[in-house]
Amino acid sequence: MKQNLKKSRQRETILKTLYQLKSHPTAEELYDLVKERIPRLSLATVYRNLELLSEMGHVQKLDTGGRQKRFDGNATDHPHVVCVVCGKVADIELQNDLNFFDAILDKRGYDIFAQKIQFQGICLKCQNMTPAKI
Amino acid sequence: MKQNLKKSRQRETILKTLYQLKSHPTAEELYDLVKERIPRLSLATVYRNLELLSEMGHVQKLDTGGRQKRFDGNATDHPHVVCVVCGKVADIELQNDLNFFDAILDKRGYDIFAQKIQFQGICLKCQNMTPAKI
DNA sequence: TGACAATTTAGTAATTATTATTATTATAAA
DNA sequence: TTTATAATAATAATAATTACTAAATTGTCA
Numbered sequence: 158m159k160q161n162l163k164k165s166r167q168r169e170t171i172l173k174t175l176y177q178l179k180s181h182p183t184a185e186e187l188y189d190l191v192k193e194r195i196p197r198l199s200l201a202t203v204y205r206n207l208e209l210l211s212e213m214g215h216v217q218k219l220d221t222g223g224r225q226k227r228f229d230g231n232a233t234d235h236p237h238v239v240c241v242v243c244g245k246v247a248d249i250e251l252q253n254d255l256n257f258f259d260a261i262l263d264k265r266g267y268d269i270f271a272q273k274i275q276f277q278g279i280c281l282k283c284q285n286m287t288p289a290k291i
Numbered sequence: 292m293k294q295n296l297k298k299s300r301q302r303e304t305i306l307k308t309l310y311q312l313k314s315h316p317t318a319e320e321l322y323d324l325v326k327e328r329i330p331r332l333s334l335a336t337v338y339r340n341l342e343l344l345s346e347m348g349h350v351q352k353l354d355t356g357g358r359q360k361r362f363d364g365n366a367t368d369h370p371h372v373v374c375v376v377c378g379k380v381a382d383i384e385l386q387n388d389l390n391f392f393d394a395i396l397d398k399r400g401y402d403i404f405a406q407k408i409q410f411q412g413i414c415l416k417c418q419n420m421t422p423a424k425i
Numbered sequence: 426t427g428a429c430a431a432t433t434t435a436g437t438a439a440t441t442a443t444t445a446t447t448a449t450t451a452t453a454a455a
Numbered sequence: 456t457t458t459a460t461a462a463t464a465a466t467a468a469t470a471a472t473t474a475c476t477a478a479a480t481t482g483t484c485a
Contacts, residue, residue, distance in 0.1 A: 236409065236410065238409070239409055239410070241413060243414060249410060261410070264412075265414075266414060267412035267413065267414050269412035270411065270412055271410070273409040274370035274407075274409075275370065275373055275407040276371070276383060276395070277372070277373050277375050278373070278375070278401035278404055279374055279401065280381075281400035
């Protein structure tokens with residue numbers, strides 16, 4: 158799924174900065190960080206590149222309930238824990254033989270009360286849709 | 292968590308309509324449906340009541356990747372499957388002893404390739420925040 | 426029942442996250 | 456270098472949601 162990217166200082170710095178973070182920033186939070194290195198950076202550049210990078214499988218776009226989407230430099234499928242008060246997101250590890258609530262190895266201090274499980278796929282209708290010729 | 296609600300024709304019809312659906316409509320889709328019964332209905336009324344109803348635990352607000360949020364008349368924790376092409380959402384049932392991918396009892400025709408697991412809670416910082424006095 | 430208070434609504438304006446546009450600048454290819 | 460391609464900054468446009476407000480509805484209780 159991953160493809161190579163043309164380089165530009167902005168794109169490289171955005172990606173590198175996101176990789177270095179353990180947090181899951183919004184586009185705007187990441188913009189503020191990268192802006193320290195590239196002061197003339199535009200917010201639209203951050204949005205455009207995060208979209209591109211997530212389409213290419215280099216980063217992950219997260220829907221965590223807040224108004225703003227969040228981004229994760231780790232593009233592999235892994236569970237998250239979200240604070241419903243402040244929106245902060247952390248990675249979490251599961252032990253794959255136990256049931257959900259017991260399986261969390263490190264709760265990261267979160268007081269957990271709910272889970273959201275979502276599978277992603279393609280529905281029957283969309284599977285049968287022949288792609289349009291170019 | 293559920294509290295009682297004051298009634299108004301609009302609120303009752305919105306809730307009843309959502310309960311009857313097996314689908315997971317956006318606020319706008321639900322608006323179109325309820326509008327058939329209450330032609331002068333306002334979209335803002337639908338948004339306001341869905342917000343209220345979900346805060347009170349009568350319905351569930353879903354973040355499924357699209358721009359619009361979706362709503363589920365079943366407020367209990369249960370897994371969903373989302374079509375990444377058209378956005379359609381379906382309920383899904385898991386067998387609780389198997390690992391994830393194998394545990395899905397009925398895929399509803401979806402061709403599934405990924406999973407998103409999200410726990411919800413309150414982070415350490417927010418737990419220690421004393422609530423403001425009224 | 427009727428008078429008043431409280432709640433809810435419709436309609437619309439405002440807000441806000443994200444995306445599109447465009448002229449300019451940077452990068453790559455020849 | 457010269458020319459073509461792609462990316463950027465800055466800003467405008469879009470679209471989902473929320474806030475506002477005057478009018479309508481509902482609830483309370485004398």
